[in-house]
Amino acid sequence: METSSSYMVVGVMSGTSLDGVDMASCLFTRNGPHWTYSIQAAECVPYPDSWREALSGAFYAGAEALAVLDNEYGAYLGTLLNDFINRNKLKPMLIASHGHTVFHRPDEGYTLQIGDGNEIVKKTGVVTVNDFRSLDVSIGGQGAPLVPVGDKLLFPAFPVCLNIGGIANVSFDRNEKRIAFDICPANQVLDFLAKKNGMSYDANGDMARAGNVDKALLKALNALPFYKQAPPKSLGREWVESLVMPMIKQHQANVNDLLATFTEHIAEQISQSVVDLPSSRMLVTGGGAFNNYLIERLSKHTRHQVEIPEKDLVAFKEALVFALLGLLRWLGETNVYCSVTGAVSDSCAGKIHLPG
Known part of the structure; x- marks a missing residue:
C-alpha cells in the first residue's frame, strides 16, 4: 500500500524583469510517483529603487563589489523571508531560493546567481537550498530551463x-x-x-x-x-x-x-x-x-x-517550482533533466545550507 508524505517549502524567485521578490509557501504531497501541491501563502515584494539599481548594475560590478552584493542580497532576502514566515505563521522545513542571475554563460562554462544562502539561514533559521544551475553547467548543460x-x-x-x-x-x-x-x-x-x-x-x-x-x-x-x-x-x-x-x-x-x-x-x-x-x-x-x-x-x-x-499560479509558478526543486534536492532525487539542458546526465542540483 502506498503511503503519502507532505512537505512545506517556501520558494523564492527573482526574475530577469526585476519587478520584485516572489515568495510562495507550498505544501507538497506525494502519493507514490504522483505529486500534488497547494499554495498556502504567496506575495511579491516590489524592489525599492535602490535594490533594482544595485541588481541591474551587478552585471557591471567589480569582483569585490559583487562579493559584497552577494552577501547583502542574501541578507535582504533573509529579512523578507523571515517577515513572510512570521506574518503567515508558517513552519517550513526548507527554503528554496533561486537568487538573482548576474551572468549566464553556459557555453563558456559558468553561471552566477547571487543571494548568499548562509545569510538566508542566519536570518530565518531554516535550511536553505540555492545555486540550482551551476552543477548542470559544469557537466555540459545549459543550466536552464529548470522549471x-x-x-x-x-x-x-x-x-x-x-x-x-x-x-x-x-x-x-x-x-x-x-x-x-x-x-x-x-x-x-x-x-x-x-x-x-x-x-x-x-x-x-x-x-x-x-x-x-x-x-x-x-x-x-x-x-x-x-x-x-x-x-x-x-x-x-x-x-x-x-x-x-x-x-x-x-x-x-x-x-x-x-x-x-x-x-x-x-x-x-x-x-x-x-x-x-x-x-x-x-x-x-x-x-x-x-x-x-x-x-x-x-x-x-x-x-x-x-x-x-x-x-x-500565474504569478507564483516559478516560486512554486523552485520550492519543489529544493525539496527534490533535499530528498536526493533528480531535479534537472539532461534532455532539457543538454548535460551529460540528469542531476540533483543545489547547495544545501544548514543552520549553525
Missing part, C-alpha cells in the same frame, strides 16, 4: 507549459522525454519600452494595442540566428543587451509601435516553437499571462488551446 521538472511532475494535465516572464520559455514531452528551451525575450524588452512612456509595464498590452507593427523591424527580429538553433538552448541578459536592444534602439518608430512590434514578435516566436506538436492544452503562466493583447496575438497564431490558470 520543466515542475511542469512534468505538477501539471501532467497540460502537454505544453509556457512561461512568459523576462524571457519566454516552453516545455513539453517528446518521445517520452521532457524537452524545454528558452524561446525569446519577453517582458524584459516590453518593460524597457513601457518605461519610455513613463510606465513600469504595459498594463493589459494597451500601449501595444494602440501601436502599429513595424514590419521591417519584425522581420529583422524574427531573423535572429538563435531562433533557428535546435534545443537545448537558453538565453541570458547578455544576448538581449548585445543583439536585441541595439536593433530596437536604432529604430525610429514611436514607443507604441515598438511595443506592438515586439509583442507580435513574442507571439510569433512562441507559436513557431510549438508548431510541430499535436494540438493540445497550453498552460500559460508568468507576468505575460496578464498581458491581454499578447495573449490575443498568441491565440491568433497558435492552434493550441491557450489556458490561463488562477492568478496565484
